[in-house]
Amino acid sequence: TTPLHCAAVDLGATSGRVIVGTWARNKLRLTEVHRFPNTFQSLGAHDYWNLPGLWAEVQTGLRQAAAQFKPIASVGVDTWGVDYVLVNDGGRLVFPAHAYRDARTQPGLKRLGNTRAALARVYAATGIPNVFYNSSLQLQEVVANCAAIEDLATRCLFLPDYFNYLLSGRMENELTIASTTQLLDVHSTNWSRQALDYFRIPAQWFSKPILAGTKLGQVTSLAELKATQVIAVPSHDTAAAYDAMPASPDGTDLFLSSGTWSLVGFESDQPLLGAEALEKRIANERTGRGGYRPLTNVIGLWLLERTLAAFDKRPKSGAEFDALAAAAAKLPAPKQLLDVSDLVFANPSSMRAAIDAQLKKRGAKPPRDLPGYARLICDSLGRGHADAMRAFERLAGRTFKRILIVGGGSKNQLLCQATADAAGVPVVSFSLEGTAVGNIASQLIALRAVKDLATFRAHLAQSIKQTTYQPKSRAQS
Numbered sequence: 001t002t003p004l005h006c007a008a009v010d011l012g013a014t015s016g017r018v019i020v021g022t023w024a025r026n027k028l029r030l031t032e033v034h035r036f037p038n039t040f041q042s043l044g045a046h047d048y049w050n051l052p053g054l055w056a057e058v059q060t061g062l063r064q065a066a067a068q069f070k071p072i073a074s075v076g077v078d079t080w081g082v083d084y085v086l087v088n089d090g091g092r093l094v095f096p097a098h099a100y101r102d103a104r105t106q107p108g109l110k111r112l113g114n115t116r117a118a119l120a121r122v123y124a125a126t127g128i129p130n131v132f133y134n135s136s137l138q139l140q141e142v143v144a145n146c147a148a149i150e151d152l153a154t155r156c157l158f159l160p161d162y163f164n165y166l167l168s169g170r171m172e173n174e175l176t177i178a179s180t181t182q183l184l185d186v187h188s189t190n191w192s193r194q195a196l197d198y199f200r201i202p203a204q205w206f207s208k209p210i211l212a213g214t215k216l217g218q219v220t221s222l223a224e225l226k227a228t229q230v231i232a233v234p235s236h237d238t239a240a241a242y243d244a245m246p247a248s249p250d251g252t253d254l255f256l257s258s259g260t261w262s263l264v265g266f267e268s269d270q271p272l273l274g275a276e277a278l279e280k281r282i283a284n285e286r287t288g289r290g291g292y293r294p295l296t297n298v299i300g301l302w303l304l305e306r307t308l309a310a311f312d313k314r315p316k317s318g319a320e321f322d323a324l325a326a327a328a329a330k331l332p333a334p335k336q337l338l339d340v341s342d343l344v345f346a347n348p349s350s351m352r353a354a355i356d357a358q359l360k361k362r363g364a365k366p367p368r369d370l371p372g373y374a375r376l377i378c379d380s381l382g383r384g385h386a387d388a389m390r391a392f393e394r395l396a397g398r399t400f401k402r403i404l405i406v407g408g409g410s411k412n413q414l415l416c417q418a419t420a421d422a423a424g425v426p427v428v429s430f431s432l433e434g435t436a437v438g439n440i441a442s443q444l445i446a447l448r449a450v451k452d453l454a455t456f457r458a459h460l461a462q463s464i465k466q467t468t469y470q471p472k473s474r475a476q477s
């Protein structure tokens with residue numbers, strides 16, 4: 001059989017990559033052809049994404065892919081959730097793309113938070129809790145404060161939708177990314193009239209979301225890829241990462257996609273709703289096929305990334321990072337952990353100062369050095385993951401036997417061990433670029449090279465390397 005090459009464009013909030021997946025003899029081989037940093041930039045009082053810069057990097061990566069692999073059968077795009085562009089019929093940007101950590105949503109967040117009945121209604125309609133980054137709050141702010149926007153914009157495209165448009169010329173909204181907005185109906189696969197009305201967002205900006213696997217046509221913007229199909233994949237990075245989990249089919253695995261955020265959750269054919277689910281901030285996001293992936297968003301390695309940035313001796317290589325992790329592992333367990341759900345960590349000007357201030361408030365001393373902070377952060381995240389697991393067990397009436405971890409954090413031994421210790425179940429790490437794998441899986445299924453996701457996961461489970469971290473003891477198998 002001839003190998004099949006598919007390109008995954010995977011854009012994260014702190015880095016992006018273009019990865020080619022080569023499928024042959026039921027095995028997937030990944031080649032990272034391009035990786036680049038990503039960051040939002042402040043201008044005046046607001047934070048923005050550099051979209052022209054990102055598009056240039058995507059093009060560089062895809063040209064590289066086309067030069068190295070012939071032919072590239074298809075390409076799929078996934079990005080972080082919730083962010084969007086507003087365009088006119090010609091696809092022209094009519095409003096700058098804000099970054100989700102921009103503080104502009106704070107008044108709307110408080111307003112909804114203080115109106116219990118409205119909050120419960122929005123949650124019952126969308127299954128998405130009130131979180132500062134929701135697209136609902138972002139769009140509400142634009143409509144309320146920039147009156148002319150309704151004359152200028154005709155379409156709202158979420159970031160992967162926009163990159164799909166740049167590649168193929170087709171404007172669509174894809175379901176998984178739509179499910180991060182707090183504007184999708186939790187009981188159907190269409191937009192929620194009730195939520196759109198509550199936030200006063202024009203319904204005509206959206207079209208009925210398409211499912212993953214939809215073919216959008218050939219690449220029209222890059223001559224090197226003119227025979228390549230653009231395929232809508234589960235375009236929310238977390239949905240893609242969940243698809244890459246070689247999970248046991250009996251539903252006893254908890255999923256952790258660990259990167260800038262820690263996304264802890266599982267797959268289900270029904271949403272988790274009600275007062276307690278809302279209180280635990282459970283987000284009923286969707287799978288590419290229309291199912292549910294109830295999850296909670298624990299602040300994640302953003303804590304460590306921003307703390308490292310505050311130190312001059314920031315590790316520059318994998319080896320330097322390993323040395324830091326080893327030094328951190330030797331330290332005694334911190335007496336007081338961080339409350340990782342505290343909103344002060346969302347976007348502080350100094351993460352180190354924010355951590356010190358929280359510890360001080362709780363009567364504890366700040367760590368002495370960088371290994372001390374790394375240890376404190378990993379142990380605190382481990383505790384956050386375990387708390388999320390217990391909440392899911394209670395609310396969904398399930399028992400989880402293992403935690404499966406993919407993403408950048410799956411290589412962080414300190415974090416994996418801390419999670420196993422706090423949760424009391426083994427953590428299985430796959431050291432896998434989960435988002436790219438899930439992105440490519442969806443393309444392979446659309447191209448009929450693989451029957452379905454269950455088949456893909458079974459093949460993956462056979463070929464993939466895994467490390468198991470047993471709880472309490474520091475032993476690894």
Ligand code: LFR
Pocket residue numbers: 012013079080081082083100133236237238259260261263297
């Ligand atoms: C992870 C992620 C999370 C989402 C956050 C903000 O990259 O997509 O799932 O909640 O970014 O979009």
